[in-house]
Amino acid sequence: MLLPKFDYHQPRDLPAACGLLAELGPEARVIAGGTDLLVNLKHGRIRPKALVGLERLEELTGLDSGRGRLFIGARTSAAHLAASRSLGGGLRLLAQAAGQLGSPQVRNRATIGGNLCTARPAAELPPPLLCLDARALLAGPQGQREVALSAFFKGPGLTVLGPDEIMRGVVIPRPGLGGGGAYLKLGLRRAMEISLVNVAAFLQLAPDGRTIAQARVALGAVAPTPILSPRAAQALIGQRAGDKLFAAAAEAAARDARPIDDHRGSAAYRRDMVRVLARRALEQAWDQARGRRGGKS
Amino acid sequence: MAAKYDVLGSRAPRLDAPDKATGRARFADDLNLPGQLYGALLQSPHAHARIKRIDVSRARRLRGVKAVLTGQDLPPILYGVSPARYDEEVLARDKVRHVGDDVAAVAAVDLETALEAVGLIQVEYEPLPALLTAEQALAEGAPAIHDLFPGNLCAEVHQEFGDVAAAFKQCHLIRSGRMVNKMQDGAFLEPNACIAEFDRRGNLTLYSSTQAPHYVQRTAAMVLGLNMSQVRVVKPYVGGGFGPKAAATPLELAACFLARRSGRPVKMGFTREQVFLFSRARHQFFHEMKIGVAKDGTFLALEHRCTLDGGAYSSFGIATVYYAGSLLGGPYRLPNMRYDGWRVFTNKPACGAQRGHGGVIARALFEQQLDLIAQELGQDPIALRLQNTMQAGDVTCNDLNMSSLGMRECLQAVGDGSGWRGKRGRLPRGKGIGMASGFFVSGAGYPIYRSETYHATVTVKVQEDGGGVKVLTGAAEIGQGSDTAMAMIAAEALGIPLRDVRVESGDTDLGVDLGAYSSRTTLMTGHATKEAAEDAREQILQALAEELGVVRGRLSIRRGRVKIAGGPVDIGPLRGRYLKEHRGWTDQPTGRELSFREAARVAYLRQGTIVGTGKYKPPPLGGEYKGAAVGTSPAYGCSAQVAEVSVDLETGQVFVERITDAHDCGQAVNRTSVEGQMEGSVSMGLGEALFEEVKFDSKGRVLNPSLGEYHIPTIMDMPQMKCIVVESNEPNGPYGAKEVGEGAIMPTIPAILNAVYDATGAVIDELPLTPERVLAAIKKAGQNKKGGRRKG
Amino acid sequence: MSSHRIRLTVNGVAREILAPANRTLAQLLREDLGLTGTKQGCGEGDCGSCTVLLDGEPVNSCLVLAVQAHGHEVLTIEGLAQGRELHPIQQAFVELGGIQCGFCTPGMILSAKALLDKTKRPSQEQIRRALSGNLCRCTGYQKIVEAVSEAGRRLSRGRR
Numbered sequence A: 001m002l003l004p005k006f007d008y009h010q011p012r013d014l015p016a017a018c019g020l021l022a023e024l025g026p027e028a029r030v031i032a033g034g035t036d037l038l039v040n041l042k043h044g045r046i047r048p049k050a051l052v053g054l055e056r057l058e059e060l061t062g063l064d065s066g067r068g069r070l071f072i073g074a075r076t077s078a079a080h081l082a083a084s085r086s087l088g089g090g091l092r093l094l095a096q097a098a099g100q101l102g103s104p105q106v107r108n109r110a111t112i113g114g115n116l117c118t119a120r121p122a123a124e125l126p127p128p129l130l131c132l133d134a135r136a137l138l139a140g141p142q143g144q145r146e147v148a149l150s151a152f153f154k155g156p157g158l159t160v161l162g163p164d165e166i167m168r169g170v171v172i173p174r175p176g177l178g179g180g181g182a183y184l185k186l187g188l189r190r191a192m193e194i195s196l197v198n199v200a201a202f203l204q205l206a207p208d209g210r211t212i213a214q215a216r217v218a219l220g221a222v223a224p225t226p227i228l229s230p231r232a233a234q235a236l237i238g239q240r241a242g243d244k245l246f247a248a249a250a251e252a253a254a255r256d257a258r259p260i261d262d263h264r265g266s267a268a269y270r271r272d273m274v275r276v277l278a279r280r281a282l283e284q285a286w287d288q289a290r291g292r293r294g295g296k297s
Numbered sequence B: 001m002a003a004k005y006d007v008l009g010s011r012a013p014r015l016d017a018p019d020k021a022t023g024r025a026r027f028a029d030d031l032n033l034p035g036q037l038y039g040a041l042l043q044s045p046h047a048h049a050r051i052k053r054i055d056v057s058r059a060r061r062l063r064g065v066k067a068v069l070t071g072q073d074l075p076p077i078l079y080g081v082s083p084a085r086y087d088e089e090v091l092a093r094d095k096v097r098h099v100g101d102d103v104a105a106v107a108a109v110d111l112e113t114a115l116e117a118v119g120l121i122q123v124e125y126e127p128l129p130a131l132l133t134a135e136q137a138l139a140e141g142a143p144a145i146h147d148l149f150p151g152n153l154c155a156e157v158h159q160e161f162g163d164v165a166a167a168f169k170q171c172h173l174i175r176s177g178r179m180v181n182k183m184q185d186g187a188f189l190e191p192n193a194c195i196a197e198f199d200r201r202g203n204l205t206l207y208s209s210t211q212a213p214h215y216v217q218r219t220a221a222m223v224l225g226l227n228m229s230q231v232r233v234v235k236p237y238v239g240g241g242f243g244p245k246a247a248a249t250p251l252e253l254a255a256c257f258l259a260r261r262s263g264r265p266v267k268m269g270f271t272r273e274q275v276f277l278f279s280r281a282r283h284q285f286f287h288e289m290k291i292g293v294a295k296d297g298t299f300l301a302l303e304h305r306c307t308l309d310g311g312a313y314s315s316f317g318i319a320t321v322y323y324a325g326s327l328l329g330g331p332y333r334l335p336n337m338r339y340d341g342w343r344v345f346t347n348k349p350a351c352g353a354q355r356g357h358g359g360v361i362a363r364a365l366f367e368q369q370l371d372l373i374a375q376e377l378g379q380d381p382i383a384l385r386l387q388n389t390m391q392a393g394d395v396t397c398n399d400l401n402m403s404s405l406g407m408r409e410c411l412q413a414v415g416d417g418s419g420w421r422g423k424r425g426r427l428p429r430g431k432g433i434g435m436a437s438g439f440f441v442s443g444a445g446y447p448i449y450r451s452e453t454y455h456a457t458v459t460v461k462v463q464e465d466g467g468g469v470k471v472l473t474g475a476a477e478i479g480q481g482s483d484t485a486m487a488m489i490a491a492e493a494l495g496i497p498l499r500d501v502r503v504e505s506g507d508t509d510l511g512v513d514l515g516a517y518s519s520r521t522t523l524m525t526g527h528a529t530k531e532a533a534e535d536a537r538e539q540i541l542q543a544l545a546e547e548l549g550v551v552r553g554r555l556s557i558r559r560g561r562v563k564i565a566g567g568p569v570d571i572g573p574l575r576g577r578y579l580k581e582h583r584g585w586t587d588q589p590t591g592r593e594l595s596f597r598e599a600a601r602v603a604y605l606r607q608g609t610i611v612g613t614g615k616y617k618p619p620p621l622g623g624e625y626k627g628a629a630v631g632t633s634p635a636y637g638c639s640a641q642v643a644e645v646s647v648d649l650e651t652g653q654v655f656v657e658r659i660t661d662a663h664d665c666g667q668a669v670n671r672t673s674v675e676g677q678m679e680g681s682v683s684m685g686l687g688e689a690l691f692e693e694v695k696f697d698s699k700g701r702v703l704n705p706s707l708g709e710y711h712i713p714t715i716m717d718m719p720q721m722k723c724i725v726v727e728s729n730e731p732n733g734p735y736g737a738k739e740v741g742e743g744a745i746m747p748t749i750p751a752i753l754n755a756v757y758d759a760t761g762a763v764i765d766e767l768p769l770t771p772e773r774v775l776a777a778i779k780k781a782g783q784n785k786k787g788g789r790r791k792g
Numbered sequence C: 001m002s003s004h005r006i007r008l009t010v011n012g013v014a015r016e017i018l019a020p021a022n023r024t025l026a027q028l029l030r031e032d033l034g035l036t037g038t039k040q041g042c043g044e045g046d047c048g049s050c051t052v053l054l055d056g057e058p059v060n061s062c063l064v065l066a067v068q069a070h071g072h073e074v075l076t077i078e079g080l081a082q083g084r085e086l087h088p089i090q091q092a093f094v095e096l097g098g099i100q101c102g103f104c105t106p107g108m109i110l111s112a113k114a115l116l117d118k119t120k121r122p123s124q125e126q127i128r129r130a131l132s133g134n135l136c137r138c139t140g141y142q143k144i145v146e147a148v149s150e151a152g153r154r155l156s157r158g159r160r
């Protein structure tokens, strides 16, 4: 399989990169790990005249905590996320998700920025990041803006990113004690699998250790974009945690799902699975929030 | 007890493994010839269309393009697998019959240019109704996909052995069931590739990733209008085949035509997507069976109907439709059997042979039904099978001769090896254990074209220095380990260590060999190798006897040493001659026995190069009825497996947690390779049971032509496997050896189906077992109390 | 299309190659350097037969641009054996039957190398996870797991 012809640019820093994108116009594409883009190029799904490589942009690296927030540079690889010590506690679900993306070879190249900017409905990292209330940092020729991840996706393959913008990274408010989350993915194989459905759940318990202070449930592959389930959050927040509540919240999440039929599975099955996975994810999130190890998967 | 053999039955490392482990082993795409061009194919975007016009003028004008061919440029010769059904053209002339059917071929200085030229070819199509299912193709008034086959019926089979109707009247219990699978893909890791080159005298050499150099040679010669002697097909290392690489491809033939047209070598390869579009893999089968048994569980009768969705060409399909019926003749005693089979043309890529050719889905349904019968009779599934299994010496109702059959041993081995008794019926809901048996030919009894040809000829050339031998064979090492097996057989027959044997194979100049299909190589090429090695040994020992002045009968060779029976013989003069010839050498023979090296050297000095030859052709096999040629084999392998699964009752996911597998391969030639075939078979069966399905859209396009979306098992999906090698002694096999390459896949699917039933109570009649399908079946079984079963 | 002067280290040897922007690392290795031990079973990241180690980590060389490898270190299957002696992982694959057709083998062995470089005595589960991006259609993987496990044992005993 051959790649089409293109020019390759390796700008030195972020302003240069944004400038280059502005200059080259819509015919140019950013490339990070290339695990998504190069496949699309080989299949002729897109034919950009130029690729702008991010490998020199130091601004896009790093995994730093500061002022209650965690910054994750857009070039951070899935392998790095999966193994990162910074992603313990309430952030564990992000590492869990990253560890289930593709294969070891793919994880070594795939970046968080690429995973978000491709905006695949079934992508691995959006659900945990949505659950963690992540915000995307977008840099453009005019400077940087911050967008809530929940407002970032516009449709399959579509985001609010402008043609001359580059995602610098994401920031996540660090969950405190009593926070816990889980990520679950359903596919055919146990590796190298695009999700049929994936679900992330996050719970923040109040100091009483029983009342749910904050909750988010995010769903993948059941709508044109990864989504948060407002109904699930509503069902959970302010309630006392427990199996019955989680079952009800999972029902609510299933109602927020808008799956379609395709050759991988029917809409009805997907909706059903949202219910099953959401309940299990909430149970695991709760176990974690209470300081227990998640059991079932 | 002393081992029976010095070399056979060991775990000798494969001869090719070091080269494969270091990246030295060269596959077709690793080869390059000076001045080579790169070829590319234009393939049909339509499932069914008439070609009205092809304009190649822009492609021809493109810089760097050296040859452009369409069907009109080629001789109007049809080819295929079985001569009774030649229905393929290298490039379509008037009509395309599936998405991916080949329309034009280009050779250019590089691949980029060739692909660009392909893009410049303009074809005007007149779309015809696409017949994508067997029902559509068989419907009244459906257009004919091939003019030769109005009604789109490629082949039909109607066989009855015994008196089925009468037998059903005697039955205590009759069960009916159905099973449908999905079209599979071979999913070998190496996409097909080749290079064709003509010399100045018009002789062709084709290097190709194929399982059957001989058939490719024959087809290429026929289509190109050459003698077979002018065509040499060389098979480099091949990255798996599993059936779909067992016949000539349009890729290979187009490369030959392009090479002839351009006067330069032409290299071509399929992309992974093109592998899917070419297919030739497992058919989709629609089976229906009615099985009747006596009160004590004795099998009495089988009525069996099957429709095969064949795709656009016949390929191996005639054999497939026969195998789908005939392979149920064993391994159980089944006195009455009726089979009606139909293979139908549709506008999809042609299906062909794949591991377990024709028999896999039939076996899945049959073994599933046996479990349900056992349950209704209140019998243990293994016991029911033991009760009905045949023994060596039995002949099936369709005349298959069980010259050896370790079925009973296999059943007992998997029962004991899996802890069956403690588990069956005792596992909690969601956990299950199931078993099944299988049975397969050890080489097709007849070639695919009517001929009295030998199926294998082998030459063993003794190196002139006496230091070793070379086995020369056309046999196709495709990963199954045939080179190593032949080397071991030759070493055993000659009485020399394995390291003194080299193998050159996979080249049609080295002899006739029908190829790596129908699990034939160990038995057939093995026979020829044994005969050739024995011939060489005889010549050496005869010469030596004359030299030493003893009778031939006193001499033998073992472990590289010459044994002389009946009293001392002076070897001094002979050794002296050898030493004199090798002054200054450091590895002089010592000891009181002559070495093979000395003996072989003497033989050469007496009579020139020693060449032993061997050949094999199966003896006339049973069966006078129509279709008896498919299923009869000199020998049959058999197997049993136990699968242990856990089923997620909420998602429907099936996890296979353990497999216990026993296979009767006769004498194991190489124990590691036998296990390797068993383990590989299980993985293909597991993939087929749980994941694999080539999917089509409403226009006949493949929806998932990639290894990302067509799911074969990863290392995470494969369970721990316990392989038990059962060794009967096959009288018709070389040293008692027979097949393991394909038969080992037979029990996997039904064992998993039966384990899922044990876990959930769901009887599932459609493959693969996707979570969604399993969940639906579990729900149905729950509602329908009859289907559900309580667990103890 | 732009061309690039790519400097990289392949199997310990510094190389400099002029390559067009659309050249993949797999092509550079196979076609420019003649290192055909790196196989290509799909070209789209699905099979792992093109696996090489990039700065010690396994990647699919069919999905890495040659320019992206500029300044990095690449290890291919040809760089593993020391002289005539097989690397212990290769030796274990040979002895224990981890190789059939051999098309997946170079990638498998390199993924195993990356694992064993970090984890001396990996568990079955760790081995399976580390090789989960390398498809094999022939072996059913059992003997591959056994070979990696055995290689780990030998390496940690320091035996060669």
Ligand SMILES: Cc1cc2nc3c(=O)[nH]c(=O)nc-3n(C[C@H](O)[C@H](O)[C@H](O)COP(=O)(O)OP(=O)(O)OC[C@H]3O[C@@H](n4cnc5c(N)ncnc54)[C@H](O)[C@@H]3O)c2cc1C
Pocket (backbone or CB within 6 Å): A029, A030, A031, A032, A033, A034, A035, A036, A037, A038, A039, A054, A074, A075, A100, A101, A102, A103, A106, A109, A110, A111, A112, A113, A114, A115, A116, A117, A118, A122, A123, A124, A125, A161, A165, A166, A167, A168, A192, A193, A194, A195, B708, C044, C045, C046
């Ligand atoms: C075999 C295989 C398996 C896979 N399995 C999974 C899986 O299980 N789950 C999953 O979610 N994905 C999977 N993927 C898809 C892909 O690997 C991921 O989406 C990956 O995270 C993409 O990251 P990348 O750095 O490789 O992106 P690239 O391919 O480099 O880029 C992807 C897109 O994002 C844009 N982009 C990248 N970075 C930026 C940035 N910083 N700013 C602006 N735009 C940017 C690019 O222009 C491009 O459009 C798989 C891919 C392969 C080949």
Ligand code: FES
Pocket (backbone or CB within 6 Å): C039, C040, C041, C042, C043, C044, C045, C046, C047, C048, C049, C050, C051, C060, C061, C062, C063
């Ligand atoms: S060829 Fe690179 S992953 Fe298959």
Ligand code: FES
Pocket (backbone or CB within 6 Å): B189, B239, B240, B479, C098, C099, C100, C101, C102, C103, C104, C105, C135, C136, C137, C138, C139
């Ligand atoms: S040995 Fe053939 S693909 Fe692994």
